[in-house]
Amino acid sequence: MKLTLKIWRQRNSNDKGKLETYPVDGITTDMSFLEMIDVLNQQLIKDKKDPVAFDHDCREGICGMCSMVINGRPHGPWEGTTTCQLHMRAFKDGDTVVIEPWRAASFPVIKDLVVDRTSFDKIIQAGGYISVNTGNAVDANSLPIDKTNAEDAFDAAACIGCGACVAACPNSSGMLFLGAKVSHLALLPQGEPEREKRVLNMMKTHDDEGFGGCTNTGACEAECPKGISLTNIARLNREYMRAAIGSEEEVR
Amino acid sequence: MSWVVNFFSSSVGKKVIMSLTGLFLCLFLAVHMSGNFLLLQDDGGLAFNEYTKFMTTFPLVKVVSYITYAFIIFHIVDGIMLALNNRKARPVKYAVSKPSNSWQSRNMALLGIVIFFFLVVHLKSFWFELKFGHVPMDANQNKDLYSIVYEAFSQWWYVALYLVSLIALGLHLSHGFQSAFQSLGLNHSKYTPFIKGFGLLFSIVIPLGFAIQPIFVFLKATGRI
């Protein structure tokens, strides 16, 4: 099939950038969205033009790199799907597809569709760890964990840090990501020693990195490829209040 | 005490202020709306004026009304801070966007501005008149606020202004009520469906109740009922 692509081209972080139109031909329905861009890039290289820069790594929906907003939706029209798992059968012959990078002050564009997500790494560094003793491996299942907690923690841990929640949020808030990261450790006994410090530090980093605040619009949950739910944000709020008001930890 | 400042300036702390003041104002709306149904009494406003006197002179009610003024201001100032901060977080907008969230959830600030302007007009017409204007006395020697309300609501455009603002209020509540609980961390598989349902009902009943009053007075003043 034939498509008209409108892709955000930006040479570097200082460039203003603009949407450029490219026609592509010979796209088949079983190609993935990224393969479709590969086709375009082959064509651009042949024409001695600069290929479109985009992030990708695993191409199987687990690394979270393939960030792009497709026709106004992060990761495109399919629910619970990353861009690499989106297939061209989602489009029709003759469609116009607009592709833009994540838009957030805390995710500056490096080139074209590639954004810098160091801010997420900083949030993880601020508290996404636990204390474990070295030595012999402990017996599996030696810590009793409630089944619902284990499941909720596992669901939260499914977050791949892609940033679609930030891209979808009208406030560019990172709360769904932060909520998932805090929840997944707060629900487990292994997360207990740093529980208060973790949420306080991660929240502080989130705010300092220039993410917006949550207004509970629910756009993040709708666009998250891993189905991370808003209950994680509520849990984050609870954890934060608990730590800030109810613990000896310093609120910075 | 710096921890208190730090807590309330964090993005969660700001939401806590937003939700607590918002929920208090919901309570205020419910009381205000129920009381105003005295406007429908067919006694030339005597009961309504009596009620007005109680609401403006009884010390406990006075304290609560000062708290209400303060909370309205907190809600507005905090809302402005949140909105500005959130705007700053997305300097470049999308060329195409297909939002998956509700219109009102994205436009709470806009709806808030409409409600604010309504509030200015509303307070000028009644609160300001009662406090500083010249208000005649009724048969019971109470200030006759009823006559002022009656006069205001006999103008169609004034009633229309109310109705438009009430739609804005309804939309604001339809997102705000349940959102306040989520901000306070109260999201629970057993209670959240009830909170959402109640919030929706609340956002319909409150504006509807408030709408009946000016419409009733208008119809009465223009001799239609």
Ligand code: SF4
């Ligand atoms: S919460 Fe969902 S959308 Fe946000 S980073 Fe994690 S996986 Fe991506």
Ligand code: FES
């Ligand atoms: S490339 Fe890894 S999730 Fe898409």
